[in-house]
Amino acid sequence: MNTASPVSTRFSMMARFLIALGNEVRKGLRFAWSERLQILIELPMFGVFILLLGPLLGQGGDIAAGEVEWTLDSETTSILLVWFIPFIFFYMQVVKMFWRLLAEIQAGTIEQVYLSPLPSWLVAAAGRVVAAFLETLVVAAGTFAIVAPFVPIRIDWNAAALLPAAMVMLAGIGFSLIIAGATLVWKRIQLVNDTVLTVVMLFSASAIPLIEVPDWWADASHALPLTDSVGSLYTALFTGESITSLWGIGGLVPLLVVSFAYLGAGILAFGLGERTAKRRGTLGSY
Amino acid sequence: MPTTVVDEHMRARTRPDAAIELDGLGKVYGRGEKAFAAVKPTTLSVPWGQVIGLLGPNGAGKTTTIKMLGGLVTPSSGTIRLGGHDVARDRSNAVRQIGAVLEGSRNVYWPMSAWENLMYFGRLKGLRGGEIKPRARRLLTELGLWERRNETVSSFSRGMQQKVAVSAALITDPPILLLDEPTLGLDVEAARTFKDWIAHLAADEGKTIVLTTHQLEVAQELSDRIAVIKEGEIIADLPTAELLARHAEDRFEVRVATGSLDVLARVLPDGATTEPHDDETRVTLRDTDEDTLYALLAQLRAAGAPLVSVARAQPSLEEVFLRLIHADDDSVGDDDRVGDDGANQPTQAKETTS
Ligand SMILES: Nc1ncnc2c1ncn2[C@@H]1O[C@H](COP(=O)(O)OP(=O)(O)OP(=O)(O)O)[C@@H](O)[C@H]1O
Ligand SMILES: [Mg+2]
Numbered sequence: 001m002n003t004a005s006p007v008s009t010r011f012s013m014m015a016r017f018l019i020a021l022g023n024e025v026r027k028g029l030r031f032a033w034s035e036r037l038q039i040l041i042e043l044p045m046f047g048v049f050i051l052l053l054g055p056l057l058g059q060g061g062d063i064a065a066g067e068v069e070w071t072l073d074s075e076t077t078s079i080l081l082v083w084f085i086p087f088i089f090f091y092m093q094v095v096k097m098f099w100r101l102l103a104e105i106q107a108g109t110i111e112q113v114y115l116s117p118l119p120s121w122l123v124a125a126a127g128r129v130v131a132a133f134l135e136t137l138v139v140a141a142g143t144f145a146i147v148a149p150f151v152p153i154r155i156d157w158n159a160a161a162l163l164p165a166a167m168v169m170l171a172g173i174g175f176s177l178i179i180a181g182a183t184l185v186w187k188r189i190q191l192v193n194d195t196v197l198t199v200v201m202l203f204s205a206s207a208i209p210l211i212e213v214p215d216w217w218a219d220a221s222h223a224l225p226l227t228d229s230v231g232s233l234y235t236a237l238f239t240g241e242s243i244t245s246l247w248g249i250g251g252l253v254p255l256l257v258v259s260f261a262y263l264g265a266g267i268l269a270f271g272l273g274e275r276t277a278k279r280r281g282t283l284g285s286y
Numbered sequence: 287m288p289t290t291v292v293d294e295h296m297r298a299r300t301r302p303d304a305a306i307e308l309d310g311l312g313k314v315y316g317r318g319e320k321a322f323a324a325v326k327p328t329t330l331s332v333p334w335g336q337v338i339g340l341l342g343p344n345g346a347g348k349t350t351t352i353k354m355l356g357g358l359v360t361p362s363s364g365t366i367r368l369g370g371h372d373v374a375r376d377r378s379n380a381v382r383q384i385g386a387v388l389e390g391s392r393n394v395y396w397p398m399s400a401w402e403n404l405m406y407f408g409r410l411k412g413l414r415g416g417e418i419k420p421r422a423r424r425l426l427t428e429l430g431l432w433e434r435r436n437e438t439v440s441s442f443s444r445g446m447q448q449k450v451a452v453s454a455a456l457i458t459d460p461p462i463l464l465l466d467e468p469t470l471g472l473d474v475e476a477a478r479t480f481k482d483w484i485a486h487l488a489a490d491e492g493k494t495i496v497l498t499t500h501q502l503e504v505a506q507e508l509s510d511r512i513a514v515i516k517e518g519e520i521i522a523d524l525p526t527a528e529l530l531a532r533h534a535e536d537r538f539e540v541r542v543a544t545g546s547l548d549v550l551a552r553v554l555p556d557g558a559t560t561e562p563h564d565d566e567t568r569v570t571l572r573d574t575d576e577d578t579l580y581a582l583l584a585q586l587r588a589a590g591a592p593l594v595s596v597a598r599a600q601p602s603l604e605e606v607f608l609r610l611i612h613a614d615d616d617s618v619g620d621d622d623r624v625g626d627d628g629a630n631q632p633t634q635a636k637e638t639t640s
Contacts, residue, residue: 015363016412023409027395034397064308090546108391111358112454115386117378123410281315281350284391 020118024127025134031100032135043139046088047146047151077151082233083146086168087201089140090175090226096132097176098193103184108284125180125270129173136172155237164232167259171225174259177266181273186283200224225262228255299579302370305383305462305494306332306355310364312518313350324350327363328520334461336489337495339509341502341527343611348516349389352466355458355496356386368462380412383590385455389466389498391400396440400431400450403439407454418457425453429483445476451467452483462494463487469504477504484508507604516611526603538579540569541594542586566594 104110116123203221221227232255277283298423312327325347334337343420353359357373366373387393396404408418426432429449437451469477481504487493499505512529514522545563561568
């Protein structure tokens with residue numbers, strides 16, 4: 001018999017961290033692979049959505065008059081992509097986190113995950129985040145690839161876009177952690193989920209000059225993730241201006257503050273959800 | 287608190303006496319009006335290598351106790367030490383001591399293969415691939431799953447799935463195993479194989495095992511010690527043999543060949559019960575002295591009823607269990623516990639060498 005842990009303590013913390021992360025990512029991608037058909041169906045849907053929406057935008061009057069012109073205007077579609085690709089990323093990150101976690105709660109495997117001696121932020125949160133992230137990258141890239149052949153996309157690549165792109169990811173991760181924390185406590189919250197995601201999508205649209213929104217709408221949209229990152233992306237890619245202006249939609253201050261706030265809130269919410277579930281005895285579904 | 291850190295350190299290096307120590311462990315679900323004490327403050331200690339059967343009716347608090355042991359449910363009061371490590375303060379080292387198969391849960395990933403599951407859980411518990419492989423191979427071979435290791439667990443029978451679950455729990459070779467109704471839903475043969483394997487883990491590998499089950503013959507066969515829990519409270523806690531002995535009585539079992547039923551009906555004393563069994567009938571005489579027995583035998587002989595066997599019998603664990611949980615709260619209790627101070631003491635059913 002042995003009480004001494006059989007786990008060798010020789011190799012470093014960092015190696016263990018990477019092994020654990022890789023383990024979770026491998027599992028996540030393994031599940032993604034077994035759902036590959038579903039992902040293949042999602043992909044063209046996103047693409048078609050953009051291709052249909054593109055021609056309609058900015059033609060409110062024409063639609064009312066029944067004179068819609070179904071042309072794929074490259075300028076409009078390109079701008080649309082700057083709004084929609086980040087949203088797909090955000091959406092997928094949140095949705096993947098939610099469904100995978102819910103499945104584990106319902107199967108009860110989440111409890112085995114929590115029996116790991118490794119910290120739960122690593123095995124229950126970080127691994128999932130990275131797995132969802134990789135999967136989402138594939139889908140977002142796929143959407144782009146589907147749309148690209150139909151419209152000559154004119155986006156002048158600019159390294160400044162990296163900052164808002166990183167903030168999209170940060171906010172997406174933060175938000176998915178908020179949802180995950182809530183899922184640990186309330187379980188089947190997909191309705192809330194879908195509603196919030198729709199709101200995020202609608203409000204972030206105010207960051208691109210395709211839809212006129214009232215001022216209060218624009219102001220409120222700062223509080224939601226994506227708005228300022230989409231705004232900043234637009235500035236970087238379409239206006240040739242610098243993204244360093246401090247205020248306004250896409251301004252550096254709201255961009256950084258909001259994105260980091262969502263990340264922080266996510267980490268907090270996840271920890272809180274975990275604690276609550278353990279106290280209530282509902283980590284596995286009860 | 288520097289003193290506790292040192293304390294933890296010392297405990298980790300010197301093997302503590304007990305594998306599991308519960309001190310005033312309790313759980314209240316909900317708050318205010320809806321507060322419900324699922325586990326009342328319990329103090330208990332399980333020595334290394336002991337198999338303790340935690341028995342109780344539905345809702346008694348067995349699963350809650352097991353989940354608290356694994357740190358999955360936060361206790362409302364008290365402390366838990368696993369191999370000397372406090373679950374609340376030193377969770378990482380505490381959970382390294384255990385493997386668990388939880389009730390009604392899948393425990394492993396059905397869309398993944400048996401092999402993938404073992405690799406995943408090994409890494410989840412901090413092992414490297416090279417350390418996991420030989421062990422996974424041995425476990426799967428022992429359980430007869432090696433040939434099918436690459437098939438997804440969802441394609442397995444319930445018994446095989448449960449075997450994968452236990453293999454996953456054992457992948458790090460933890461000294462303590464928590465099994466919450468492990469034979470639930472298994473057919474007779476699968477349950478038998480499973481039981482034999484648990485017996486082997488206890489006897490040959492010296493695992494400390496906490497087992498809950500509603501199949502009392504499984505508990506009787508496997509457990510060195512039985513703790514009966516009712517409404518969150520331990521109402522009996524004794525070595526299995528001693529528990530049975532305390533409820534022993536003068537009881538005889540007389541078997542006669544079938545066909546003599548009419549004779550039996552005439553000669554049976556009050557309180558005797560009969561039970562048909564294939565080609566014989568079993569008569570149980572409870573709380574009977576030998577005189578009554580001999581009188582019955584004489585009458586059977588006179589009536590020419592063919593006798594198969596006569597034996598002293600004892601109530602089964604099932605009977606003892608039912609008696610315990612149906613007894614009025616104060617009439618059982620104390621004499622079935624090791625004693626108020628003794629509840630603290632491990633019941634040394636099996637002396638362990640450390
Ligand atoms: N998460 C929870 N929230 C509220 N009450 C709970 C929770 N989990 C269990 N309970 C209640 O606590 C009591 C003990 O439940 P527990 O699952 O520990 O019983 P058990 O002994 O394992 O029963 P069974 O034999 O049915 O598995 C029950 O009354 C149950 O309804
Ligand atoms: Mg139970």
